Amino acid sequence: MVAATTHITISGLSYSWPDGTPVFDGLDLAIGPGRTGLIGLNGTGKSTLLKLIAGEFAPAAGTVRVTGEIGHLPQNLTLDTTRRVDEVLGIARARAALHAIEAGDPDEAHFAAVGEDWDIEERTRATLDQLGLSHIGLDRTVGQVSGGETVLLRLAALLLRGPDVLLLDEPTNNLDLDARQRLYAAVSAWRGVLVVVSHDRELLERVDHIADLRAGEVRWFGGTLAEYEEALTVEQEAAERMVRVAEADVRRQKRELIEAHDKLAGRTRMAKKAFENKKEPRAVMRMRKRTAQESAGKHRIMHEERLEQARERLTEAESAVRDDDEIRVDLPFTAVPPRRRVLSLDGVAVRYGARATTELQGPERVALVGRNGAGKTTLLNTVAGELPPEAGEVTVHVPLRYLPQRLDILDESLSILDNVRALAPGTDQQRVRAQLARFLFRKERPDQRVGTLSGGERFRASLAALMLAEPAPQLLLLDEPTNNLDLSSVRQLTSALASYRGALLVASHDLPFLRGLGITRWLRLDGELSESEPL
Template sequence: MATSTTHVSCHGLRFAWPDGTPLFEGLDLAIGPGRTGLIGVNGTGKSTLLRLIAGELRPAAGTVRTAGQVGYLRQNLTLDTAQPVDRVLGIDRTRAALHAIEAGDASEENFAAVGDDWDVEERTRATLDQLGLGHVALDRRVGQLSGGETVLLRLAALLLRRPEILLLDEPTNNLDLDARERLYAAVSAWHGVLVVVSHDRELLERVDQIADLRDGGVRWFGGTLSEYEDALAVEQEAAERMVRAAGADVRRQKRDLIEAHDKLAGRASQGRRAAETKGLPRIVAGARKRSAQESAGKHRILHEERLAQARERLEHAEEAVRDDDEIRVDLPHTEVPARRRVLSLRDLLPRHGGRVDLEVQGPERIALLGRNGAGKTTLLDTVAGAVEPCEGEVAPYVPLRYLPQRLDILDESLSIVENVRRLAPGAEPQRIRAQLARFLFRKERPDQRVGTLSGGERFRASLAALMLAEPAPQLLMLDEPTNNLDLASVRQLTTALESYRGALLVASHDRPFLRDLGITRWLYLDDGLTETDPP
């Protein structure tokens, strides 16, 4: 249980990647008791910051202090599948000693191993029950558990240690809906210091404050994600008004400067003609000329200073406006008429899972739900032709494309534009570049090699390659597309799919994302497909 003194603090934190690219420079941060949602676009250093707090990484300068024991749930930790559950939970030695004492071996070593933890098995079972793992035997091997159960098992191991500070990095990735609900409940019940990095909107509605990591600094807001976004929208609207006002001021100052130049030039011309007409002595004419030049110089400097100040105000105003661009593309060739047959699955038996029958017509938007291990990925792989079914028939009637979780459809040695041309060999290069600009790859970015892209950029490039393929896909299948995407990238994906006019088949546990897509049919996979209500 945390106390008021439990906290995390970072002071003057400096950290750079091995190639010297700076990530943090003088970062100050203080986190007290409560649930904190750490958000930010991909590449800002959220996971790196958690690793620094957990002590897995050392900063180049500055300090990281934690007042209390730290528990850290990594994003991608692979467990030894041969390990028994009690060893992963860290109770195997205590449990073995307890069983030895119960069997009559009252050695000093056994009593020392048990200590005061005589109820270790009862506590463990209560924690596993809380996380929906009550059916998991302590002697069971990790390899017998699903991916979601493994994530919850790692969380259970942390909770049994009773840390005062809990760090969670994308904990809901690969969790099915039931497992997510269990994790949400555990987070809601947490009373210590909790910092969670996540793109899961439902999870971020259960935090007490939001920390937005951007440009090497942190901005704080007391409240949930939706409250933060509402406040940010108001702020961004005001910032955009400031940009418009500052831009108008710059244009006005430019006009004033031009007018001042014209007036001064006219006065100088008039002065010369007057001197010639009046026949003023050269010394008097020279003095008047110097005076006029000095006055003109001061006038010009004044207007130039006003223009520079206006430009500076515009620059500051533009810095306050966030550049979280949206993907909006016009893809008329993906359109499917309302009653046109798109896909038929007849008595299909994939290599994993039960038999499936399905008819898809028109521009339906279908969500494919199901627990982890039910066979959703196998079904999509089978429909896409990546694996052969054991029995039955897959009959697509329109061009289809499939974006798997692995994002392995691109050649990493080629550029973005070259990858798109592989799927659209007849398209003009300039047309491809124009379309890639709408996927936020502008100027020289289409020529960047795929192997150098960040996770969010790789996803956008993969999505662009599929949606710009020829023939245009009239059925698009996505497998857990929001996994490992930041909130801005999820918004970009949603807006891109809004303009897609074909049929969608999406396997996902991300309920807010599915609701935003305008799903028309909800299917649940469990030893066959059944229609269900929206979750």
């Protein structure tokens, strides 16, 4: 990037987790104007990098320099529910002073508080309207708005400040479809420096660059996520070809080394036979034997070196191929015959007033959509039996399993293997290990304690425990399953669910993910549960 336009400069940055595990070691990075999508596997340090740029974390070594003011929207946003909306927006002092002046109070402190912001309320309402929050009064408290609205309020506060550098960490996680569209528009309109960490494909189609964080280093790709994936596909195909060439070279070098050994053995036999027959003077035979051994030895050493070099080239070629494996698991016992009743909701009323009457049959794949606060999670909790219905009847006709947003279904003190066996006590341990290998937990990994897993690993372990449970689940409930998952983990989840033969009921705002599942029916919860057109 051109130094004159660079707004974020990172030099020799080093940082480690509290347990001493290095995250960055001598990272150099420059980010200039435009919208940058920062992607990478879970646990690679994307959120940490944003916090280092924002000055919330201090590097162990190196420097972070930012030109201008920074605005940071963190992934896990916690706000005091008693604070008023105007306080969250950062306009409470100027607004109070403005009202005092309008009421006839000439105190100079009020004029100082207002400064140049005489139109602060008008600008604030315009910003709120831009984000679909025009219905929220400035005197309301945070406790009176939904979680998604809280995220948009914090974004509105940043937009009002007008920072030079805007850092967004998974901003769409808790947003409904309408709110996401508002955020997409705000990102598309941004003209400063913007860095967004996200797995949201639609959001990443609105960036100018993709920065791929992997193994503590950042690689740049110009364009959107689709263009990045196209370039990566070409690159990976070339890398896989190089692996095949390197493997063939290793095989050839092994053959030539064996031939070299055979030649050495043959020359040794001939020299020994000649020595025993004594057809030449002893000194000549000794010299001939020594020369043959030295020549053959050099030949063998040369081939051993070539083999080692070929192996090094193979290792280098393999390192360029990404190990973002897909989950592939056969789950025949989850199959549900067509038209068999799976779930019946008869006049069910849940907390917050949502009502539902419907029936799921056979291997339907049903998407549950609706605005934030409509009661989707509450309905799933009610179907799963974790909450009683306020009225009506829930009847589940097949074995059911539920994966909630909070991913708290596993015992953190136990290993992955022991957690799965607890849900499938009749399954042989070796069979469980074989199945866990298909969920990418190979070799000793099933013995790892759940409490030590990364977010993406914890998700895969939870999914494995549910899908391998006994009896096999023929109805699977998922609540916002792609929240906090990296793009690779979303692909893994999609491939795993492709093998699932039961009925799916998925609450999600992630449209690309839902479309990838092959949704057969769309339900919208907006007071009443109703059929919806495909989104």
